[in-house]
Amino acid sequence: MRRSVIALLAAALLLAAVPWLGLPPFAESMLYLILHWVALASSWNLLSGYSGYFSFGHGAFFGIGMYTTAALTSKLDWPFLWTLPAAAAMSALVGTLIGLAAFRVHSVRAELFALLTLATTFVVATVILNTPIDGGPGVYLNAVPVPALGPTPSGTFYLLALGAAMLSVLAAAVIYHSRLGTGLLAIHDDEDVAEVMGVPTYRYKLGTFALSCALAGLVGGIQALFVSYVTAGDTFTITMPLTVVLMSVLGGSRHWAGPIVGATAITLLLFAFTGSETAIVGKGLTGLILVVVILFMPEGIVGQTMKWWKHRRAGKAAEVPRPPASPTVLSKSVPAVQATGSGTVLLRARGVRKHFRGVQALRGVDLEVRKGEILGLLGPNGSGKSTFINVVSGHFALTAGEIDFDGLRISHLPAHRVARSGIARTYQIPRPFAHLTVLQNVALPAMFGAAGLDRRSAEQAAWQWLEFTGLADKADALPDDLNLHQRKFLEFARALASRPQVLMLDEVLSGLTPSEIDGAVDLIRRIRDQGATIVFVEHVMRAVMALCDRIVVFEQGQVLAEGAPQEVMQRPEVVAAYLGAPGPASAAGSPPAFQPAEVAHA
Ligand SMILES: Nc1ncnc2c1ncn2[C@@H]1O[C@H](COP(=O)(O)OP(=O)(O)OP(=O)(O)O)[C@@H](O)[C@H]1O
Numbered sequence: 001m002r003r004s005v006i007a008l009l010a011a012a013l014l015l016a017a018v019p020w021l022g023l024p025p026f027a028e029s030m031l032y033l034i035l036h037w038v039a040l041a042s043s044w045n046l047l048s049g050y051s052g053y054f055s056f057g058h059g060a061f062f063g064i065g066m067y068t069t070a071a072l073t074s075k076l077d078w079p080f081l082w083t084l085p086a087a088a089a090m091s092a093l094v095g096t097l098i099g100l101a102a103f104r105v106h107s108v109r110a111e112l113f114a115l116l117t118l119a120t121t122f123v124v125a126t127v128i129l130n131t132p133i134d135g136g137p138g139v140y141l142n143a144v145p146v147p148a149l150g151p152t153p154s155g156t157f158y159l160l161a162l163g164a165a166m167l168s169v170l171a172a173a174v175i176y177h178s179r180l181g182t183g184l185l186a187i188h189d190d191e192d193v194a195e196v197m198g199v200p201t202y203r204y205k206l207g208t209f210a211l212s213c214a215l216a217g218l219v220g221g222i223q224a225l226f227v228s229y230v231t232a233g234d235t236f237t238i239t240m241p242l243t244v245v246l247m248s249v250l251g252g253s254r255h256w257a258g259p260i261v262g263a264t265a266i267t268l269l270l271f272a273f274t275g276s277e278t279a280i281v282g283k284g285l286t287g288l289i290l291v292v293v294i295l296f297m298p299e300g301i302v303g304q305t306m307k308w309w310k311h312r313r314a315g316k317a318a319e320v321p322r323p324p325a326s327p328t329v330l331s332k333s334v335p336a337v338q339a340t341g342s343g344t345v346l347l348r349a350r351g352v353r354k355h356f357r358g359v360q361a362l363r364g365v366d367l368e369v370r371k372g373e374i375l376g377l378l379g380p381n382g383s384g385k386s387t388f389i390n391v392v393s394g395h396f397a398l399t400a401g402e403i404d405f406d407g408l409r410i411s412h413l414p415a416h417r418v419a420r421s422g423i424a425r426t427y428q429i430p431r432p433f434a435h436l437t438v439l440q441n442v443a444l445p446a447m448f449g450a451a452g453l454d455r456r457s458a459e460q461a462a463w464q465w466l467e468f469t470g471l472a473d474k475a476d477a478l479p480d481d482l483n484l485h486q487r488k489f490l491e492f493a494r495a496l497a498s499r500p501q502v503l504m505l506d507e508v509l510s511g512l513t514p515s516e517i518d519g520a521v522d523l524i525r526r527i528r529d530q531g532a533t534i535v536f537v538e539h540v541m542r543a544v545m546a547l548c549d550r551i552v553v554f555e556q557g558q559v560l561a562e563g564a565p566q567e568v569m570q571r572p573e574v575v576a577a578y579l580g581a582p583g584p585a586s587a588a589g590s591p592p593a594f595q596p597a598e599v600a601h602a
Pocket residue numbers: 356359360361379380381382383384385386387388
């Protein structure tokens with residue numbers, strides 16, 4: 001990060017000298033335009049490019065900035081420069097109010113967020129048009145003096161745009177290299193999993209949205225004086241947000257430099273065809289280039305170039321150097337716990353209920369997990385095992401009941417705080433972050449989980465966990481390049497990297513071949529030998545009987561039996577539940593997941 005920031009500051013210093021080169025005003029205006037779009041595209045990209053929450057309301061926040069400056073200078077006689085912080089603050093305020101509501105609602109994602117922000121543009125435009133802020137005729141700023149920052153007015157506007165562009169790009173670069181950037185990129189791929197791995201998704205989205213809106217407002221404030229006549233019709237158009245979306249996509253929205261490249265390319269292209277006859281050709285050509293880029297370079301110019309560069313360097317030095325093997329890493333990484341079966345209760349669930357619109361998935365579950373044990377959760381399909389893991393990890397909010405973990409009531413905490421407290425889980429169907437490398441996938445929970453490492457240390461730790469799970473050779477691969485077995489082990493590595501006290505494994509063996517199952521059983525044993533407490537949901541009875549100290553059998557959302565594996569699996573009510581045989585505790589209609597005979601042979 002330091003190198004990017006120093007390079008950007010050096011570039012800013014050099015570019016700040018341009019107004020004193022004696023360029024003609026039209027050249028300075030052209031440069032103003034490029035910087036104006038760089039600032040807008042980079043500010044839009046902060047939330048929308050990194051996290052995938054596409055906002056079509058950037059025009060609204062830009063417009064709020066324009067009108068704040070227009071109103072304060074022309075109606076209240078504020079000096080122009082004083083209005084710029086106010087323009088940024090006003091846009092940030094409106095953005096924050098929208099974010100406070102929108103980001104709380106689970107369903108307002110993707111196209112719904114895009115529509116909501118687009119609607120904001122029309123609401124803001126209507127309010128401004130029908131109040132004294134504008135009232136209809138527009139606001140003139142001809143009489144507002146241009147501050148003498150540069151040797152000429154066009155030089156001053158250039159410097160103002162340079163300042164705004166530098167703020168936006170610096171923010172984008174710093175965020176990109178920080179925990180916040182990692183969290184936002186993870187939100188882009190799978191927000192629910194990011195939250196469960198410890199990313200405070202709500203706070204991250206809200207803060208980034210507010211910053212993105214503030215920067216748009218600042219650019220709007222500068223533009224108000226630049227155009228000197230502000231009208232709602234010209235300000236609140238769909239063209240503006242569309243243009244910044246296209247600029248970011250063209251340049252590459254998953255990298256801070258993408259919007260700079262996209263904004264410069266499109267502005268130059270449109271400028272090259274400004275004549276009345278060629279303007280249409282320019283727009284057509286821009287559209288054509290975009291179609292080609294989207295079809296053949298979906299990651300944008302910067303994304304594709306980086307991919308190509310990485311490919312060329314493959315085999316040379318890795319981006320994150322592999323640390324020397326350390327035999328002590330595991331004992332350092334997994335907190336030591338008391339001997340198996342020590343009896344200390346680490347996690348206690350009481351009266352836990354979870355209802356899904358009519359389906360009672362959990363109906364008053366009481367359950368204890370003891371420090372250092374491997375507790376098997378068993379039961380027929382649909383009996384509530386995964387739901388239990390989902391409510392403990394905070395993936396689902398529970399309907400009623402209490403869950404205490406290590407002296408902390410976690411039942412109503414957001415998932416990222418549950419992760420921080422020391423609980424990690426895997427998913428039955430692996431859910432890796434598709435655009436992060438295997439190494440980055442593992443580094444993320446090391447940063448955001450109980451370990452709470454900084455980025456560099458998290459990447460070093462991720463190497464150790466990849467070695468432990470046998471995935472070190474795949475560190476630079478994307479999850480799509482892994483087979484099922486490797487994807488399951490990636491789930492292991494991610495859960496371990498957070499340094500949990502309790503590790504919840506949800507059917508990690510399903511779909512694996514017998515020899516892969518043996519490898520996984522060995523891995524789970526090694527994890528337990530390091531002292532971890534494990535909750536193990538599994539249908540593969542051979543593994544359950546080999547690994548578990550205790551088992552709890554679920555049936556129809558309730559605990560049916562618990563105790564030592566051999567003894568519990570012979571109980572008539574357990575056999576009946578699995579086979580669907582008539583009896584007080586049978587799960588009518590549930591297909592048997594195993595034959596009790598398996599137990600005897602285990
Ligand atoms: N998101 C959801 N929405 C609605 N119903 C759900 C949801 N998740 C689970 N259920 C229902 O809750 C019940 C318990 O499901 P759960 O997945 O917890 O069972 P399970 O014991 O893990 O089953 P399996 O062994 O097949 O994974 C089922 O009836 C299921 O259909």
